[in-house]
Amino acid sequence: MGEKRTYLLIAPAMLVIGIFMVLPLFLAVGYSFMTANPYGGVTAPATFDAYLQFLYQRDFDDSLVFSPSYALIILRSVYLAIATTGICLVLGLPVAWYIVCQTPERRRILLFAVTLPFWINTLIRTYCWILILRDEGLANGALRHAGIISDPLPLLYNDGSILLGLVYTFLPFMVLPIYSTLERIDPRLIEAAHDLYASRAAVFRRIVWPLARPGALAGATLVFAPALGSFLAPDLLGGGKKLLIGSLIQMQFTSSRNWPFGAALSTVVTVVVLAVFVIRSRRAQEERR
Amino acid sequence: MNGAKPFDWRHTPGLSAYTALIFLFFYAPLLILVIYAFNSSRLVTVWAGFSFKWFVAVANNGAIRDAAFNSVVVAVVATIASTAIATAGALALERGRLRFGRGAATALIAMPLVVPEIVVAITTLIFFSGLGMHHGLINLMIAHTVFCIPFALLPIQARLRDMGGTLEEAGRDLYADEWRLFRRVTLPLLVPAISAGAIMAFVVSLDDFLISMMVSSAGSTTLPVYIYGMMRLGVTPEVNAISTILLAVSIVFVAAALLVGRRNRFA
Numbered sequence: 388m389g390e391k392r393t394y395l396l397i398a399p400a401m402l403v404i405g406i407f408m409v410l411p412l413f414l415a416v417g418y419s420f421m422t423a424n425p426y427g428g429v430t431a432p433a434t435f436d437a438y439l440q441f442l443y444q445r446d447f448d449d450s451l452v453f454s455p456s457y458a459l460i461i462l463r464s465v466y467l468a469i470a471t472t473g474i475c476l477v478l479g480l481p482v483a484w485y486i487v488c489q490t491p492e493r494r495r496i497l498l499f500a501v502t503l504p505f506w507i508n509t510l511i512r513t514y515c516w517i518l519i520l521r522d523e524g525l526a527n528g529a530l531r532h533a534g535i536i537s538d539p540l541p542l543l544y545n546d547g548s549i550l551l552g553l554v555y556t557f558l559p560f561m562v563l564p565i566y567s568t569l570e571r572i573d574p575r576l577i578e579a580a581h582d583l584y585a586s587r588a589a590v591f592r593r594i595v596w597p598l599a600r601p602g603a604l605a606g607a608t609l610v611f612a613p614a615l616g617s618f619l620a621p622d623l624l625g626g627g628k629k630l631l632i633g634s635l636i637q638m639q640f641t642s643s644r645n646w647p648f649g650a651a652l653s654t655v656v657t658v659v660v661l662a663v664f665v666i667r668s669r670r671a672q673e674e675r676r
Numbered sequence: 677m678n679g680a681k682p683f684d685w686r687h688t689p690g691l692s693a694y695t696a697l698i699f700l701f702f703y704a705p706l707l708i709l710v711i712y713a714f715n716s717s718r719l720v721t722v723w724a725g726f727s728f729k730w731f732v733a734v735a736n737n738g739a740i741r742d743a744a745f746n747s748v749v750v751a752v753v754a755t756i757a758s759t760a761i762a763t764a765g766a767l768a769l770e771r772g773r774l775r776f777g778r779g780a781a782t783a784l785i786a787m788p789l790v791v792p793e794i795v796v797a798i799t800t801l802i803f804f805s806g807l808g809m810h811h812g813l814i815n816l817m818i819a820h821t822v823f824c825i826p827f828a829l830l831p832i833q834a835r836l837r838d839m840g841g842t843l844e845e846a847g848r849d850l851y852a853d854e855w856r857l858f859r860r861v862t863l864p865l866l867v868p869a870i871s872a873g874a875i876m877a878f879v880v881s882l883d884d885f886l887i888s889m890m891v892s893s894a895g896s897t898t899l900p901v902y903i904y905g906m907m908r909l910g911v912t913p914e915v916n917a918i919s920t921i922l923l924a925v926s927i928v929f930v931a932a933a934l935l936v937g938r939r940n941r942f943a
Contacts, residue, residue, distance in 0.1 A: 392854075393772025397781050400765035400825055404784050407822045411799035412791070418802055428805065478698060485695040488686040497695075499934065504702055506876075506930040508883040510900050511919045514907055515705035518712060521911065525708060555701070577685045587688065616792025618886055623907065633794045640798050640890065650802065653795040664790055 412657060419651035427644050437651035457635070461655075464632040467546065468614040471553040472561075475610045476603055478554070479561035483602070484595065486562075487569045498566070505559045513552050513619045520548055520624070544626035552620030557613060561606035568602030569595070601674055608667045612660045632656055706923065713916035730917035740918060743902035750813060750888075750898060751881035754820035755828075759874040761821070762828035763866070770836035771844075771862075788823040796823065797890035804891065812896025819891050820881045827880045828873035831937055835869030872937030879929045882922075 419437045421429035436445070442458055443451040486497045504512065519525045520542040527539040542548060572595070580590050618633035625631070630638070632652060639649025716727030734740055765785060768774070774781065788796065800819045809815060847861045885900040892901060899922065906915045 390773045390775065393768045393774055394777075396764040396768035396772060397774070399761045400829075401781060401784055403761060403822055404787055404825065407800070407803065407818055408787055408791070408796065409784070411803035412795075414802050414806060415795075415799045481691060482695050482698050484688070485691045488688070488691075500699060500702070503927065503930060504706075506879050506883070507706070507926050508885070508900060508919075508922055510883075510885045510904055510907075511709070511923055512706070514915070514919060515709045517907075517911060518708055518916075519705060555705070558698075558702075574685070581685065587685075590685065612790065613792055616794045618794050633792075636794050636798055637890070640801060646802070649798060653798055656792055657795050660790065660792055 415650045415657075416654050419647055419654050421647050423645045423647050425644060427640075427646065429646050429650075434647075437645075437647035440648050440651070441655075460630050460635055461632060463546075463629075464615055467550060467553065467631065468611050470550055471557060471614045472607050472610045474550070474554050475558050475561040476607065479558055479606065480565055480599060480603065483562050483565035483569055483599070486566055487572065498563075501559050501562050501566075509556055509619055510623075512556060513623050516548065516552055516555065516624055517543065520551075543624060544628060546625075546629065548624040549621050549629070549631070552624040553614050553617060556617070556620060557610045560609040560613075561603075564605040564609065565599050565602035568605075569599050572598055601671055604667060604670065608663055612663060615660065616656050709916055710920050710923070713913065713920040715913060715916075718913060730913040731921070733914050734917045734921065737914070740899070740902060743897050743899045746813060746816075746896055747882055747899040750816045750820055751878050753817040754824050754881045755874050755878045757817070757821040758824035758877045759828045759870060762825050762873060762877075763832055763870055765825070766829050766832040766836055767862070770833055771841070785826055785829060789826050793886045797887040800887060801890045810893060812893045815891050816888060816896060816898070819887050820884060823884070823887065824877035824880055828877040831873045831876065831933075832866060832869045835866060835937075839865060868936050868938075872933040875929050875933035875936070879926055879933075883926060 418429050420433045420435065422432055422434055422436065424430045439445075439451065440457060441461070442453060442455070444454040446452050482501070486494055486501070489497060517524070521527075522539040522541075522543075524542070526542055527536070530536045530540070576594055577590055580594055585593065616633050616636075617631070618637060621629065621631040622634050625634075636649050636652045636656070639645045639652065643649075713730060714726050714728070715723055716729060717724030765781075769778070769781065796819075800815075800822075804810070804815050843861055843865065844857055847857045852860065883900065884898075885904060888898045889901045889904065892898060897905075899918075903915065903918055903922070906912065906918075
């Protein structure tokens with residue numbers, strides 16, 4: 388295929404994504420340096436106010452007062468995203484290893500079973516947990532029926548339920564990349580290790596884990612990035628009371644009508660996520676060498 | 677050492693039970709949703725017998741029908757547009773000569789997968805409002821096309837890589853020109869992958885909530901946005917029924933995509 392035709396074929400994809408995705412991202416950066424219009428949108432003059440709002444609040448007499456409430460929301464979001472990543476790694480690694488150990492036919496079935504939740508609406512997958520966790524839900528019903536509790540436990544609308552929702556949503560993102568790196572494992576390595584009297588734990592530590600690491604790293608990126616900006620789990624399972632970045636951004640564009648602050652928040656989230664991806668691909672390239 | 681069991685590294689004690697638990701974690705909540713959808717009681721948690729009445733209620737709900745219609749219209753347009761764009765893009769990436777810009781093109785096409793959905797949603801909102809474009813469904817079709825491109829592209833690219841270039845070389849040896857080569861060799865071999873990519877794009881578009889919520893306006897509400905509104909109002913059996921329908925649709929389509937994609941793999 389000629390070079391000219393190649394560029395002609397790739398052009399629509401690049402134009403569509405360039406115009407409707409990358410350009411809007413730059414537009415958002417621009418908006419973040421503007422002043423909020425109380426009716427939505429932005430007006431002149433250009434300011435840094437949106438970024439100052441991360442740490443300060445403008446008082447009535449126009450002086451800046453330190454106010455950590457937004458910074459705390461961001462810290463909690465980062466903390467929950469890291470916790471989600473960690474839990475997914477711990478839960479997902481053994482599953483990936485189990486699938487690798489199966490016959491090809493069973494591998495295919497199990498892989499399909501891991502992939503399927505990914506294609507099911509996140510809204511619906513999150514909602515399932517409301518049915519289970521709410522006061523009159525299945526979990527409390529079962530516990531009450533068993534006589535363990537008399538009053539329902541507040542299982543919903545806390546950090547734990549948000550974390551559960553996030554892990555439930557993103558666990559497949561961890562299992563699949565780890566599986567794809569472990570799949571290429573050479574069985575002779577493990578047999579050789581056993582011949583040299585390595586225990587199961589030693590085989591895991593010295594062979595399986597080093598081979599799984601690039602996959603775990605890829606999985607960590609794939610879980611962390613969407614978990615950081617997630618909206619549905621905090622909104623539905625957190626009850627909208629405990630804000631995370633995702634809901635905070637959404638609020639700035641709907642009820643709060645502070646577009647510059649919302650744009651500043653999304654700019655920061657995007658920069659963090661892209662940085663994670665760039666660092667990850669650099670690392671992956673180094674490990675390949 | 678007679679009688680000693682040979683070391684079987686493929687079997688770790690307890691691992692199959694552990695994996696079964698994880699799969700239970702994946703699927704039990706979905707099963708519970710489906711079971712509740714068939715509960716005849718208005719109280720979601722009290723089981724009062726098997727009933728289809730909430731599905732009937734959903735079918736008779738005009739607002740749900742309108743939202744579902746919007747969802748399908750948007751998904752069909754986004755699927756056609758994104759699959760066409762993705763097919764061309766995959767051919768360029770796998771068969772073309774890109775002296776510069778290959779890395780940039782790959783990164784650009786992966787953008788919709790990398791940037792958090794909430795950010796995509798609000799930047800798209802900013803973009804359309806900046807342009808003064810308020811055409812509900814058309815805005816949605818454009819936004820959906822953008823994020824469906826990588827989902828349609830991946831299976832096609834994988835198929836092109838799998839089949840290698842030998843069949844095209846054979847065609848070239850038989851003096852087929854580029855266009856004929858594409859029509860008679862490459863395209864027929866790609867049809868299963870293109871269909872699989874199209875189905876994936878359709879499912880992704882049908883399932884999108886966040887971007888539709890931010891971009892859609894009155895009259896262009898899609899099904900997930902409508903369902904979200906119902907959920908905010910409270911847990912009702914109707915929500916369970918419509919969620920179950922959407923769940924079933926996704927599973928049927930994904931299974932179809934896998935079957936279609938697997939067929940003709942070694943053609």
